[in-house]
Amino acid sequence: MSTRDKLAGAATLKRLRLARGWSLSDTARAIIDTAARLGQPFDISAASVQRTVARWESSTAPILPSERYQLLFAHLYARGTDGQTSLGAGSDFAELLDALGHLGESERHLGELRTPAAHHTDVGGGLLALLGPPTQRTLSVVLADPSRLDEGLIAAMRDAVTTVNGHVGSIPFVRLQLMLTPIVESCRRLLASPVPKMLLPGLKSVAAQAYTLSGRLAFETRDDEASRALYTSATDAAGDPATPWRRAAVRLSHALVTLYSTPGLDAAKQLVDAAVRDARAGQSVTIRARAHALQAEIAARAGQTKHAQTALALAWYDMDKDRDGDPATSSFSPAHLRGFQGITNLYVGDYPRRTTTSTARPTRSSRRANGYSGRSLRPIRPSHAFASTIRGRPPSCCTSASMPRPRRAAESPRSACAVHAAICARGGARISWPTSMTI
Secondary structure (H helix, E strand, C coil), X not given: CCHHHHHHHHHHHHHHHHHCCCCHHHHHHHHHHHHHHCCCCCCCCHHHHHHHHHHHCCCCCCCCCCHHHHHHHXXXXXXXXXXXXXXXXXXXXXXXXXXXXXXXXXXXXHHHHHHHHHHCCCHHHHCXXXXXXXXXXXXXXXXXXXXXXXXXXXXXXXXXXXXXXXXECCECHHHHHXXXXXXXXXXXXXXXXXXXXXXXXXXXXXXXHHHHHHHHHHHHCCCHHHHHHHHHHHHHHCCCCCCHHHHHHHHHHHHHHHHHHCCCCHHHHHHHHHHHHHHHHCCCHHHHHHHHHHHHHHHHHCCCHHHHHXXXXXXXXXXXXXXXXXXXXXXCCHHHHHHHHHHHXXXXXXXXXXXXXXXXXXXXXXXXXXXXXCCECCCCCCCHHHHHHHHHCCCHHHCCCCCCCCCECCEXXXXXXXXXXXXXXXXXXXXXXCCCCCC
């Protein structure tokens, strides 16, 4: 970071402090109190903390706060002066992260700071936490007068959906659902109102993202009826004939949820086949590859070897194409596709292996997750007992604190999702089904 950047970061920290009417000693006491509340009491004096705060705000040679102080600052500034949690654009929390970035903190660590702040979002104050105070005010005005909708509010709503999606696996599904609720309801109200026609495509795009993610979260919380309704709304919102790849992305997400929540394969197959048709008519070869990959898996589960191998070959053909300008390049990768290839192989046998750039030796757990045993490189063919094991509970290498608990050993479709996610982790990338689809 340049000296100018560091001075800008220090000035922002000072401005945040003064905006709350705090002196240096007030800030030191607030930090100490926050540490005690979080069970991390300081063993140094308030005067020492005060001198440290002054060094961060130095107008000549500011320094970056340590990770411990950054975490305490994150909790401190996650709440506005009114006591309500606010993490969105324009909030003190967002400005804090911007200041730390100017002082030299990495984007990765700044992203990690957002998670504990979101974890400590209380239910009452957290419903609009992902929208900063200016955006909250704008949203209230627009809901009262939809003709005042603008691109800035649409972008802020899209960022909020992306933020919730980024916390899947680290925050309980119920809390994520609550955090997403105001965006979902706002989209519904705005789509039913006379908004400016030129902004309607952007609004529908955000609505499709919000409904899709909310449908997945409803599935995770065992509300399958609400999940189906949300996916239906998402499909309608993504129905722009100019961008059929968006509807394909929604249908692929819906198909994965259906695969693990509905007996048989017919319902999921219908969704996947419709997604393939949309993807072939769309501009995204990445979505097309994803559609063919899921089509291969469902064909393999049905014992249709030739169909499965053909679909897998088409997926690799799509993946090998030039993807410059693809609107959804981040939604699917060769590592994801190798995962689908692995689970397809479990059902119908080997597909010709492709060379990869990775030379790392697989660990025992990764071999087990991908259907390999010991030193043998032959895939394990699934037996009825193996399938029952998958449906009953995930193997030990696939368990996760964020995975839902099966309702019964004989009725646990969601636990099979853990196996699917673990197998699709092949190549070092974990597929966050089904919302890894960017729409």
